[in-house]
Amino acid sequence: MDSMITAAAHALAGGDPLGALKRVALRDDAPALALRGIAMAQLGDLSRAKTLLKSAARAFGPREAMARARCVVAEAEIALVSRDLTWPSKALAAARVTLEAHGDRVNAAHARNLEVRRLLLIGHLDEAERVLAELDPAPLPSASRAAHELVVAGIAIRRLQTKAARAALTRAAHAARAANIPALTAEVESASLVLHTAAARVILHGEERPLLLEEVETLLESGTLVVDACRNVVRNAGTIVSLATRPVLFTLARVLGEAWPGDVPRSTLLARAFRAKHADESHRARLRVEMGRLRAELRTLADVKATKRGFTLVPRRSREVAVLAPPVEEQHxxxxxxxxxxxxxxxxxxxxxxxxxxxxxxxxxxxxxxxxxxxxxxxxxxxxxxTPPVLGFPTILLLPGPLPNE
Missing domain, CATH: 1.10.10.10 (Winged helix-like DNA-binding domain superfamily/Winged helix DNA-binding domain)
Structure with a gap:
């Protein structure tokens, strides 16, 4: 391996893509093509980066399986950052196996991080945790540890485990500073903002206010009966009744929850659940049927009682009923x-x-x-x-340095 390739790889590892390009910009051999592709990706030209990495993978010989696998991992990260979820995930898994077989722990761990990040994007939390549990971050360099902790924080945030998320983000910040890559530090700071911005709204006693993620966690652990419009479930402590596949029933539960402790007129329920502007006897009969179904679904958590003008929600074990709604609600x-x-x-x-x-x-x-x-x-x-461009931090690409013959 020549000194220019080594210097370019070290420049990329230190977050200096321009320094890497200065050393390999005019070269067309396989290692130079790979490093140029990684540098262009870090600079934001993802289309050119993909072309260079594909050329590099083809240029590496049959004995350079590890180098080709690193190119595949780099392509996978570019696909992930550009949100191309149709990119073949099996190719990434095969590349990870190749890297592990050749003893390249760092890039194999990076490939596993990418697998977890993809699973997070599509909402497969259980599988993401299983894949992450197979990775030991201790021997990883600082930049890779920061990326690992960001993934840990992402899972904790989605699980509403704010203490674990805050701890992971703190570890990520320490690792990013140790790596001395400004873009990575900015990425960690950007991720930390989610703990300080409104994650939901709560509607209680007819009043509405925004909640931070930590406040959402406190609400769900408080013993309050919560009609959760973020996940379309009704919950109380450890008991959860899902109405995700019963939109009419959930709409009725939400309307009753918003009005608690008062009742809701039948006309309001018909308008919200069935969008009936002029209700007739068939609508009222259907309302009675759906209320019976809702009563059966919520029997362990609450009762649905009829009143003179409509219906009311009566919790069995809770003193209060709250509705948890997304911070912004609109059609899409x-x-x-x-x-x-x-x-x-x-x-x-x-x-x-x-x-x-x-x-x-x-x-x-x-x-x-x-x-x-x-x-x-x-x-x-x-x-x-x-969305229309706004000021903010781009997602850092911690692409691997595909150096052959190590």
């Missing part, structure tokens, strides 16, 4: 939540993440674009969607 709030990270997404990747059909997602994106809430870049299969 879930789609906007995925775009809120500032990265560009393809419509197919959004469909995978949301569990919806591609055509449904495409129609929603077109409506949001007409309203000026999202914008698209590119055409055809290369088309990507994102």
């Amino acid at each position: 709030a879930a789609l906007l939540a995925f775009l809120a990270d500032g990265e560009s997404w393809s419509s197919s990747a959004l469909a995978i993440a949301l569990g919806a059909s591609p055509r449904t997602v495409q129609r929603a994106l077109e409506q949001l674009a007409e309203a000026g809430k999202v914008q698209s870049l590119g055409l055809g299969r290369a088309r990507r969607w994102m």
